[in-house]
Amino acid sequence: MTLQSPDPTRQFQDGLARFRAGRVAEARALFEALLKTHPNAPDPLFHLGRCLVAEGDRKGAMAAFQTALKGKPSDGPIWRALHGLLKGPAKAKLERQAAKAKIALGLEEQVRPILSAITKGRAAQVERTAVDLARATPGAFWPALALGEVWLALGKAATGPLEMARSVDPDHPRGKLALARAYLALGKVGRAEALLDQNAPGHAVALARLYRDIARPEAAVALLRDSKAKGVSVELALSLAACGESDAALKAADRAVSQGADKAALYRQVAYGLESAGDVAGAERALDAVLAVRATAPLLTHRAQLDQSAGDMAAAEARLAEAIAADPTHGEAFRAYANGRKVAADDPVFAQLQSALDRPDLRKPDRARLHFAAAKAAWDQKRDGDVFTHLTTANRLMAESYPYSFDADLAQARLLVGDASVVDGVRRDGPDAPVIFVTGLPRSGTTLVETILAAHPLAQAGGEMPFLSRALVPAMEALRDGTAQPDLFAAAGRRYLRAARRRAGDGVIVDKAISTFSRIGHTLAALPGANIVLVRRDPRDTGLSLYRNMFPEGLHRYAYDLTAMGRYIRLHEAVADFWHQRYPDRVHLIEYEALTQDPEPQIRALLEAVGLPWDGACLAPEAASRRIQTLSFAQARQPIGTASIAGWQKFETELQPLLDALEYQVDLTPDG
Template sequence: MTEVRQLLRAGNIVEVHRSAILRLNADRDDPGAWIALATVAMEGDNPRKAIELAERARAVGAAHIWLDVIEGRALLALGKSDLARKIAARACSNISDAHLLDSLGVLRVRTGLHAEALPLFERAVAADPKDGTYRYNLATTRQFLGNLSGAAADYRATIAVDPENDRARLALAQLEAATADRLAELARRFEDVADRPENALQVGHAAAKLAEDLGDPLAAMAWLERGKAAKRNLSRYDRDFAERLFAAAADAAECFAASAARPSPEEPLQPVFVVGMPRSGTTLIERILASHRDVASGGELPDFSLLLKRMSGTPGALVLDAATLGATLDLSAVGDAYLARVGILAGESSRLTDKMPFNLFLSAHILAALPGARVVMVRRDPRDTVFANFRQLFATGYGYYDYAYSLEDTADWVARFEGLADRQAALLAGSRYTEIRYEAMIAQQERESRRLIDFLGLPWDPTCLDFHANPQPVTTASSVQVRAPIHSGSVGRWRRYGAYAERVEAALRESGWRG
């Protein structure tokens, strides 16, 4: 299997397929050949076929750990994260191959097993210290687990062995003190990558972060617009799609309002969904809740939306779309399937947080599907939310974030969110749906924290005030900020951006925000 993985890393998938077919022509029970074909299917974005071929490989005696990687990746692609997590958790102490160790580590990260992934990445780097990908994966995992100084050292090491890794430059900008020399270095790097949209995006964001830290917010905004320009031309924000999506979510709130109003029964596991715009304080609220002794952290779980999509049977590749939000189906079945999939993450806790921000579109569905669930909607001054989203580099392959390449498009999305949040508050607020304002939490931390814990039906736990000491992994864009105590530095931040702030206010009002 080493040869197969080497060919794949070199991009030679055709040769892998040809070689596997030749081997099967000679011996139909060649387990390595079946594993190779399963790998080809997965690389060809055909997870169902990959699982079928993996099962054939096992039937003829295959037991290679690489088969676990392929099956785990395929299950994740099919939305079966619970089964993928079981595969990822298997013991693998006798592995020495760096690529295999790294691949297993990635599988563990993608299934939420961050602490378990760390030793695999450490072993991969030890086996091949000159591979930038292995070092980058180690660095991000250290960051998620709160070892920020270790992460910074690994990001620096990543750049040393792989100077083209601009993701590491961006990550390092979040962790190290800004200096004029470092900003000048990024400016030179930007000139080298200006014609490469992904790299320009990453370097532009890194330069913006340093400019902001050096006290020049206007220069930071200029860097952001410069860095996003090429990518914006490739990933256009679809306002018609946004209008349909938000309208469908509002209709669902109307449809399921009666179900949402039902009191929560006592159940062994009661999920707590923390929803809202990204960069609005959702991670802060989740960390406060998850610091309670009876609350486990699930992180950002895609399970509910994936199950809704699959069980609704609506066409299309998008998980969140108007058709899925408006589909007629048995929501209790969705709820049962969700609990079966995520229950393992709760351990002995009676509450489990799920902090997927864009579950905001599914608040009504969640309350109807899960009688024991609660939803906490996090809201923030929309002007600060616009700037915070524009300043954040989201996963670039995730189309829902295409708004963030333009300041005006970001304002349009945020204005639509404000309208939906108002509608949900009017229809869903009660014993299972509540709002929390970011600014209120900053100003009155204990009062608002006590209110949230009371909303969960739990006794007060003073450790909720020390959320920054919570050792659980944080995989969101706020992984650095929530390791520090609450501060007011981000409240009213929009005011420092001068003419950019005027543009944002105008765009928000044009899209319906009343202020």
């Protein structure tokens, strides 16, 4: 648009900037003021119409677009904006007029092949088509929606096109659903929830997933229990599983299978949910029900890992042998077998492992797991020269599959410690329950400390529970939006406690959530009665142990590269030290080496710090009967000892990249 003076131009640009920033009312006022001096100017009219659409004034928006179109009859965005508001015969008439004027409207039929490809798992193949169509039809609803859904399917940031689509048609159910999914991917649960209407197609399922993601599975069940919407049975089964209701979850899963869901895949998901909720017997029942009719290697391996966590190594080995027989290339079965015992050179499974590694048709995930298993076997057989040969390959394959960015972790760490003054000021209205969080780097001794505490008759260990990070999501979102709301932190504490008690039972809860180290201030804002135990170990031994192990998909990505690992270890220490110094009376530091070399004084100090009376059972944690659902399930059943101290020295040459990276100095200041 060309205006007669610089001032109107600046006014127009200011209106655009405010609209893009979401300050719609301010933008509308600027465009209305501009139109008083430049009546019927097409560009201000067009953007006024967009403001009116965002405010729900469809009639006013149509009038603005129609007047704008008279001034710019060949302007595609105006045609498309008007088309998005019309219905019935008026819409059909505009489509005929657009075809005659050779204006591309970006109609629904143009994107149907793209949307169909997404449902068939071929989003990557149609991405270029979606991009080209969106560029050719700026301001059109359907092309923007299709591009957003393609990017959602590919795991890319999709809010840009989806927010644009919603600006054209704010009430379209599919557009709102897609944008809600994009917000959820960014952790913006408040924005997502505001878009979802449980009565709209597909929205109930998305809303239930949202509730599960923030540790509110009970709300998901209440939403879905009487729903007749498509796809509800699957989500209801998973939500019931997250509540630990195994009978009801399996009944819903059966209903979903009768409606076409894959039984093996669904039952395994249900098993994971029940296991997380603390109903391990229900998880075993779910897996056994599928294994009775379909004994696949992944299912057998999963079932064997439950046996390992319970300490039944004989049953685990029998199932793993069956899994390997069913699929001699299934790397996870070999890795689980090696983690559960010392692998002798004459072990038949070792021979099978060597044969599997020689196969040229291995999938990358299986090859990585096989090399981790082979490294463990070499370690057990004291073939030190072969240990890093296998570890280097295994970790390289994992790093290729899960790229890592230290800069992203550093930025997140700076953001979290930057919250300190805000969370310090949050009113402590959360539950004052005695929760003990054991945190530190993976492989630093956190499982040993958790097991020591779990041996106390007043304590109940839940393992590495995911509930606090989930429960905190709404509070963290508000914090990022510039407000720290006490009620959200208190609500997070209550949700966490409900989920943790369901899994761990009554008593003093012990939670080995590794991620707690970075959010100690936030944790204490949600749970004022909590105590934090920070475990620290020689970083060289920790680094070696990290490099020897594989973690759940996508987690601890730094562990697959020695240089990245060294820098991350220093970052972890800097963040943990920050919170320790800020809350010295709430964070108890325990050194792994001191604990294993002279346990009793360290354990006495530990119990005093967390408010538990002395009990001699804590000196022999290996005698306690409980499930251990971490990589340390075997070690934690051994007496406290020093065998793992200074093990890094044997591999000093191979670990040199780690040793060099440990010289890195971390700066947590925002502009550091």
